[in-house]
Amino acid sequence: MAALRRLTQSRRSTDDRTALAGEAAADAAEGGLPAGDAKPPEDDHTPVPGDVRAAAFFDCDNTILRGAAIFYLGVGLYRRRFFSRRDLARFAWQQAAFRLRGAENPDHIADARDSALGLVAGKRTADLERICEEIFEPVLAEKVWPGTRALVQMHLDAGQRVWLVTAAPQEVARLIARRLGMTGALGTVAETRDGEYTGRLVGGMLHGPAKAAAVQALARREQLDLARCAAFSDSANDIPMLSLVGHPYVINPDGALRRHARAMGWRVRDFRTGRKAARIGVPAAAGLGVLAGAAAAAVAVRRRQRA
Numbered sequence: 001m002a003a004l005r006r007l008t009q010s011r012r013s014t015d016d017r018t019a020l021a022g023e024a025a026a027d028a029a030e031g032g033l034p035a036g037d038a039k040p041p042e043d044d045h046t047p048v049p050g051d052v053r054a055a056a057f058f059d060c061d062n063t064i065l066r067g068a069a070i071f072y073l074g075v076g077l078y079r080r081r082f083f084s085r086r087d088l089a090r091f092a093w094q095q096a097a098f099r100l101r102g103a104e105n106p107d108h109i110a111d112a113r114d115s116a117l118g119l120v121a122g123k124r125t126a127d128l129e130r131i132c133e134e135i136f137e138p139v140l141a142e143k144v145w146p147g148t149r150a151l152v153q154m155h156l157d158a159g160q161r162v163w164l165v166t167a168a169p170q171e172v173a174r175l176i177a178r179r180l181g182m183t184g185a186l187g188t189v190a191e192t193r194d195g196e197y198t199g200r201l202v203g204g205m206l207h208g209p210a211k212a213a214a215v216q217a218l219a220r221r222e223q224l225d226l227a228r229c230a231a232f233s234d235s236a237n238d239i240p241m242l243s244l245v246g247h248p249y250v251i252n253p254d255g256a257l258r259r260h261a262r263a264m265g266w267r268v269r270d271f272r273t274g275r276k277a278a279r280i281g282v283p284a285a286a287g288l289g290v291l292a293g294a295a296a297a298a299v300a301v302r303r304r305q306r307a
Helices: 014-031 069-079 085-101 106-120 125-142 146-157 170-179 209-222 236-244 255-264 275-280 284-306
Strands: 055-058 161-169 184-188 190-193 196-201 230-233 247-251 267-269
Touching: 055 146, 055 209, 069 125, 069 161, 069 170, 125 170, 125 196, 146 161, 146 230, 146 247, 161 170, 161 209, 170 184, 184 209, 209 236, 230 236, 236 247, 236 255, 247 255, 255 267
Parallel strands: 055 161, 055 230, 161 184, 230 247, 247 267
Antiparallel strands: 190 196
């Protein structure tokens, strides 16, 4: 694949890496598409019934899942002794900050990226895919927002193609999309060689502008008209993706995205409860609960090690 040409980070601009990350995600997603076109809609659907050139794009973290997929992956890998309690504590802090602030911190994202890449370097892709199945089986049963799940199903029932678009690894993105019955997934693509991870990314993380680049690349290949498409996200980081489509929807928004949505007249749907949740993302107790849960996991593993 042309998009899998290696890049030296110091020699390429941010725009180059963003474009490559988007193309790589589209390449990986296209490989997982079922043969043939999507079935034509059987029922009325908005925005346009029977429009085979329309599709829907869903962010993952705090849009479909409560919290961040990278955190659940981190805890699951820790329980399988991929890394230490110190690494787990960092994942827990990133998740707590994400949920309390209702926004993603670029430094935390970069830290999580570097940590994850270092952990999987030299590991076999088939092994990680198997472990992801084990990790996300209970997560998807417990952490999916029912309201967003209903929106996904609404588009699927209309015969539209529905895509997950996330900074999470492609392996995780594909699994979540498959379990939700979605068409496919656009996720961060890790470089592999001979069935093993090299510890590098193809381009960079599928985050912010890179998500928009991936959606544009997929739309070109699938002959979609983005003006007829819908996109759903909770984060101001996804404004580039939301701005691409004719039907942007804001789900469980952070403060910055809520303000932007009001200014633009975008639809807002909040599936959380309580005024505080609407203001900062989730109640502070939820973030503390993440830390408590991470600590409990560490204690449980430590007990097993002593047994």
